Amino acid sequence: MKKVLLIMPISTLNWGEKNAGGVDSVCQMLVRELASRTQPLKYRYRVLAFDPKSQEQYTGRPIILSEQVEVIFAPANESRIGLPLPGIVTGWLRVREQISNYKPDIVHAHMNSWMIWPGGRAKNILTLHSYRKIGRKPVSFSNDLLYEKIIPSLSEYCVDIFTCVGSELVEALKKDTNKPIHIVSNPIDIAFNSQLKNEMVKTQDNKIKLVTCALISRRKRVDLILALLKEIRKSGRDVTLNIIGPNVDPVYYSELEMLIKKWELSDNVLFLGRLNQKEIIQQYQDADVGVFLSDQETFGLAPLEMLAAGLPLIATSVGILGERKDTFSKLGVTYYSNEQIENIACSIDSILYRDMRKAQDYIRSHFSAQGVLEQYESLYDEVIR
Structure with a gap:
């Protein structure tokens, strides 16, 4: 049986208990789906799971999830021979060790820094969740040079097939390579697919509960959500906003606090910080409308999870x-623009009562972990044919 080495950021095998972001969450879903399959798999899998928070230590001993799926954890940052080395170096060393020990037929990584001269004779597949400046926050001159210029150029030489989670990434990548590129979407966890709440319960007390879920960073434009909240309140409605997500930009967070004070929204806004999946689902169950006004996303997990939970969006x-705007418009998504903010605020009742069952069905049928894995395995078949 052919062997696949998956290289992924994964913070826990207690699925959904914690994650360090969207890619971590996606990779947890995929490995969970692999391990839960009852029919024999086409391939044998080993997952080299880099813990983004470096809480899991490297032992080299596989954790057996099923007959054909095993996991080896490694910290994203660690010391070697007593020296604290950059994560890109220690990660590269772990990748080469696993390729040497496991001798996979296919190496499939979810970050391009793991695909720089990985060694071995395997076919290499790279899934991009961000690329160069797309989906990435600037850090420093040297860091940006490394991750936006050097690593993309070096990894391109070692990859046989690319996959991207969205068309924006595909268009950017096409400028740099002639190698095959496929779009494979991210999965949405079936745990979010819950039953719609009784519509009569939603507004029986005239209250509207908004919810958003995002890193508290400038790109996520939480300030626009606050402005929408203000407009809805101007119409005389009792409205609140729960904000799920960690503060990763203290300067922007301070600006949000000033806006809240200026617009007298202190009693209407609650920052909840980072929550686990179960807690997020509960927030969605308690909310009336989901709001997501980001400036840029390579895919956009959070808004699709809101739709899966039955929330008007x-x-x-x-x-x-954006890629499927016509489809999602027909499914009931309200698209935001600055020019439409007053109209959206005035239409909040019609948004509130929107039937989102068709959107739920669409998410369930088009973004399943099983479907994503089937697409990946088709690429594995192709690359080793």
């Missing part, structure tokens, strides 16, 4: 919501 045309 107000969103910007980014990521998959």
Whole structure:
């Protein structure tokens, strides 16, 4: 049986208990789906799971999830021979060790820094969740030079097939390579697919509960959500906003606090910080409308998770919501623009009562972990044919 080495950021095998972001969450879903299959798999899998928070230590001993799926954890940052080395170096060393020990037929990585001269004779597949400046926050001159210029150029030589989670990444990548590129969307966890709440319960007390889920960073445009909240309140409605997500930009967070004070929204806004999946689902169950007004997304997990949970959605045309705008408009998504903010605020009742069952069905049928894995395995078949 052919062997696949998956290289992924994964923070836990207690699925959904924690994650360090969207890619971590996606990779947890995929490995969970692999391990839960009852029919024999086409391939044998080993997952080299880099813990983004470096809480899991490297032992080299596989954790057996099923007969054909095993996991080896490694910290994203670690010391070697007593020296604290950059994560890109220690990660590269771990990748080469696993390729040497496991001797896979296919190496499939979810970050391009793991695909720089990995060694071995395997066919290499790279899935891009971000690329160069797309989907990436600037850090420093040297860091940006490394991750936006050097690593993309070096990894391109070692990859046989690319996959991207969205068309924006594909268009950018086409400028740099002639190698095959495929779009494979991210999966949405079936745990979010819950039953719609009784519509009569939603507004029986005249309250409207908005919810958003995002890193508190400038690109996520939480300030626009606050402005929408203000407009809805001007119409006389009792409205609140729960904001799920960690503060990763203290300067921007301070600006949000000033806006809240200026617009007298202190009693209407609650920052919840980072929550686990179960807690996020509960917030969605308690909410009336999901809001996601990001400036840029390579895919956009959070708004699709809101739709999967049955929430009416107000969103910007980014990521998959931009690529399939006509489809999602017909499914009930309200698309936001600055010019439409007053109209959206005035239409909040019609948004509130929107039937989102068709959107739920669409998410369930088009973004399943099983479907994503089937696409990946078709690429494995192709690359080793």
